[in-house]
Amino acid sequence: MATPDLRDADRRTPEQPLPPAGPTEAKAPSAGLHRESWVAAAKAVAGIVGLFVLWELLVRIIDPPDYLFVGPLSAFAELTERPGYFAENTFVTLQEALAGFALGTALGVLCGATLHYSSTARSFLYPALIAIDTIPKVALAPLFIVWFGFGFESKAFVAMAIAFFPLVINTFDGLSSVPHELQELARINRASAWKKMVKIDFVYAIPSIFSGAKISISLAVGGAVVGEFIAGSKGLGYVILLANSQVDLPSMFAAFIVLAAIALALFFVVDYAGRKLAPWKNHAK
Known part of the structure; x- marks a missing residue:
């Protein structure tokens, strides 16, 4: 009697076709990620609302004078009374x-890439960058005002100085963490230095770069306010200074809330851009 071929056990007859992958199966991962995003957004909103409720309850229980502390309802009332001014x-x-x-x-x-690809630049620039970063940016603000005047440019450069360093470090770390296997693959395929940098190094470093960008965007908002503190005639920093001189705490806290909303919104925009440019990071979770 002939010995049966074990390979026949894995073969399917025409009466038993493989089940086609339906649209529901193909869309399941993206639908799950979409649902997780909405759940995360709902939790974030609930946390912020809960913080405001707790803040208002504490103010009502303690009942401090208006020139010492106010609740979020007073701040929001100030926003609704002067929307054009705050806008x-x-x-x-x-x-x-x-x-x-x-x-x-x-x-x-650019600086992070230079530090990674040039050992000479890394030896000279890296210690200098660390030394500069230790200087409080408030101390640098008057220098930018001397260089660029009292207008828009000086505040933008103060924001740049504060947002700069996290991107240097994260870019350098991201480019330095490219796996050895990918570097060997580029060498075996005789990829040019430019193609290796564009198609391997920076692609792999995108998540790290955007991690630094999420930190920098919030710092940039704070840097703009610092510049307005030093020499500003408009902007939310000027609103805070003016409210402080008039002991107008509702306006001051209204400016705080708007600043927090701006920083939070920009953070999520940068985070969304990072997810779109590095979708493989989301699927790895």
Whole structure:
């Protein structure tokens, strides 16, 4: 009697076709990620609302004088009473922060790449960058005002100086962490230095670069406010200074809330861009 071929056991007859992958199966991972994003957003909103509720309850229980502390309802009332005033100054601060962030991102990525690809530059520049970063940026703000005047440029450069360093470090770390296997693959395929940098190094470093960008965008908002503190005639930093001189805490806390909202919104925009440019990082979770 002939011995049966074991390979026949894995063969399917025409009556038993492989089940086709339906649209539901193909869309399951993206649908899951979409649902997780909405759940995370709902939790974030619930946390912020809970913080405001707790803040208002503490103010009502302690009942401090208005010149010492106010609740979020007073701050929101101030926002609704003067929406144009806050919108105009918010737009000024937002412009300064975005300009500083753009400059800091471009220079930070360029400097981080230079440190990675040039050992000579790394030996000379890295200690100098660390030394500069230890200087409080508030101390550098008057210098930028001397160089660029009292206008938009000085605030943007203060924001750039604060947003710059996290991108240098994260770009350098991301490029330095490319696996040896990928570098060997590029060598075996005789890839040029440019192709290796564009198609392997920077692609692998995208998540690390965007991690630095998420830190830098919040710092850029703070840098713009610091510049307005030193020499500002408009912007949310100027609103805070003016409210402080008039002991107007509702306006001051309203500016704080708007600043927090700007920084949070920009953080999520950068985070979303990072997820789109590095989708493989999401699937690895």
